[in-house]
Amino acid sequence: xxxxxxxxxxxxxxxxxxxxxxxxxxxxxxxxxxxxxxxxxxxxxxxxxxxxxxxxxxxxxxxxxxxxxxxxxxxxxxxxxxxxxxxxxxxxxxxxxxxxxxxxxxxxxxxxxxxxxxxxxxxxxxxxxxxxxxxxxxxxxxxxxxxxxxxxxxxxxxxxxxxxxxxxxxxxxxxxxxxxxxxxxxxxxxxxxxxxxxxxxxxxxxxxxxxxxxxxxxxxxxxxxxxxxxxxxxxxxxxxxxxxxxxxxxxxxxxxxxxxxxxxxxxxxxxxxxxxxxxxxxxxxxxxxxxxxxxxxxxxxxxxxxxxxxxxxxxxxxxxxxxxxxxxxxxxxxxxxxxxxxxxxxxxxxxxxxxxxxxxxxxxxxxxxxxxxxxxxxx
Ligand SMILES: Nc1nc2c(ncn2[C@@H]2O[C@H](COP(=O)(O)OP(=O)(O)OP(=O)(O)O)[C@@H](O)[C@H]2O)c(=O)[nH]1
Ligand SMILES: [Mg+2]
Numbered sequence: 001x002x003x004x005x006x007x008x009x010x011x012x013x014x015x016x017x018x019x020x021x022x023x024x025x026x027x028x029x030x031x032x033x034x035x036x037x038x039x040x041x042x043x044x045x046x047x048x049x050x051x052x053x054x055x056x057x058x059x060x061x062x063x064x065x066x067x068x069x070x071x072x073x074x075x076x077x078x079x080x081x082x083x084x085x086x087x088x089x090x091x092x093x094x095x096x097x098x099x100x101x102x103x104x105x106x107x108x109x110x111x112x113x114x115x116x117x118x119x120x121x122x123x124x125x126x127x128x129x130x131x132x133x134x135x136x137x138x139x140x141x142x143x144x145x146x147x148x149x150x151x152x153x154x155x156x157x158x159x160x161x162x163x164x165x166x167x168x169x170x171x172x173x174x175x176x177x178x179x180x181x182x183x184x185x186x187x188x189x190x191x192x193x194x195x196x197x198x199x200x201x202x203x204x205x206x207x208x209x210x211x212x213x214x215x216x217x218x219x220x221x222x223x224x225x226x227x228x229x230x231x232x233x234x235x236x237x238x239x240x241x242x243x244x245x246x247x248x249x250x251x252x253x254x255x256x257x258x259x260x261x262x263x264x265x266x267x268x269x270x271x272x273x274x275x276x277x278x279x280x281x282x283x284x285x286x287x288x289x290x291x292x293x294x295x296x297x298x299x300x301x302x303x304x305x306x307x308x309x310x311x312x313x314x315x316x317x318x319x320x321x322x323x324x325x326x327x328x329x330x331x332x333x334x335x336x337x338x339x340x341x342x343x344x345x346x347x348x349x350x351x352x353x354x355x356x357x358x359x360x361x362x363x364x365x366x367x368x369x370x371x372x373x374x375x376x377x378x379x
Pocket of ligand 1: 192193195197198199200211213216217220239240242296297299300315316317
């Protein structure tokens with residue numbers, strides 16, 4: 001018997017129903033070894049896309065599992081069982097013991113699809129965490145990228161090279177966003193000890209995630225949480241205060257904070273507005289020029305707002321500037337949100353192909369650019 005593949009169609013975890021697919025020329029015969037339909041007939045006789053109720057008998061076991069099966073194609077049988085892991089795993093085990101092999105659904109999708117852009121969007125869609133991201137990925141699934149690539153290929157064919165380059169450039173400008181639809185943007189709150197980084201983290205999140213204390217050195221490790229600003233997925237990180245203490249744990253925390261600052265997409269650099277501006281603060285400010293500067297504690301009785309760089313004024317006590325901070329972050333991450341239906345490359349392979357096509361185009365290799373782009377349409 002040729003090998004049949006098992007594909008998990010529903011995520012592992014709680015659910016009312018779990019579904020898996022058995023695929024291969026011998027799928028019906030394979031499932032027939034365990035399935036007893038209420039109508040007593042073999043699945044090889046089953047009408048396509050009709051559902052059949054029956055029981056799954058594990059080898060050597062008298063207890064049967066209630067299942068519904070559906071022959072989706074000559075080589076495909078879908079099995080729907082009770083949700084959760086138990087029924088699902090035991091059915092999978094029966095099939096594996098009979099010689100079937102598991103294949104992960106993204107791999108299965110990529111192998112059998114004729115539209116790689118569609119399958120990439122579907123794979124990303126399964127990981128979408130916000131409505132905004134879901135809309136963008138649905139647009140790609142419904143052909144936004146495909147149409148754009150086709151239009152580009154047509155422009156190249158018509159020798160409209162300047163127009164092609166402009167459109168390709170726009171796609172590449174959106175690549176940064178596309179790559180952060182699933183993989184969240186990394187934002188880090190940094191600054192000297194006790195300036196209110198953890199308080200700001202909690203204020204931005206709307207709940208207490210980080211410990212806040214009136215003493216420097218409270219946060220020592222990195223505290224990470226997933227959230228979203230304006231629908232853009234974000235990993236928000238609270239870091240240890242960038243102090244000069246000699247305590248080994250504190251020093252390790254500072255080292256980790258700098259590492260995160262270097263690796264992040266955006267730094268929020270927090271200063272305490274109730275303290276005079278010092279050389280040390282100026283030094284920190286110049287070390288992270290791309291940071292979004294925040295002067296916190298502006299509810300204080302005595303403020304030192306002169307001679308410091310421009311920045312957002314916030315208070316975690318009365319909420320001043322917190323909404324503005326969140327809006328500024330949204331705008332910094334995606335300065336020009338794409339219009340509905342816009343084409344956006346959503347994985348690294350696509351971005352890589354677009355970059356290669358752009359290089360070819362710049363070198364005047366139109367034919368190469370065109371064939372590179374066509375690769376996106378057919379894999
Ligand atoms: N008045 C006032 N106090 C604040 C504000 N934000 C934070 N604080 C206080 O400042 C102190 C330090 O706050 P944290 O949020 O722990 O400061 P941090 O920067 O995370 O400190 P480390 O983790 O030690 O580096 C706490 O007593 C907070 O209540 C604010 O906006 N106004
Ligand atoms: Mg802290």
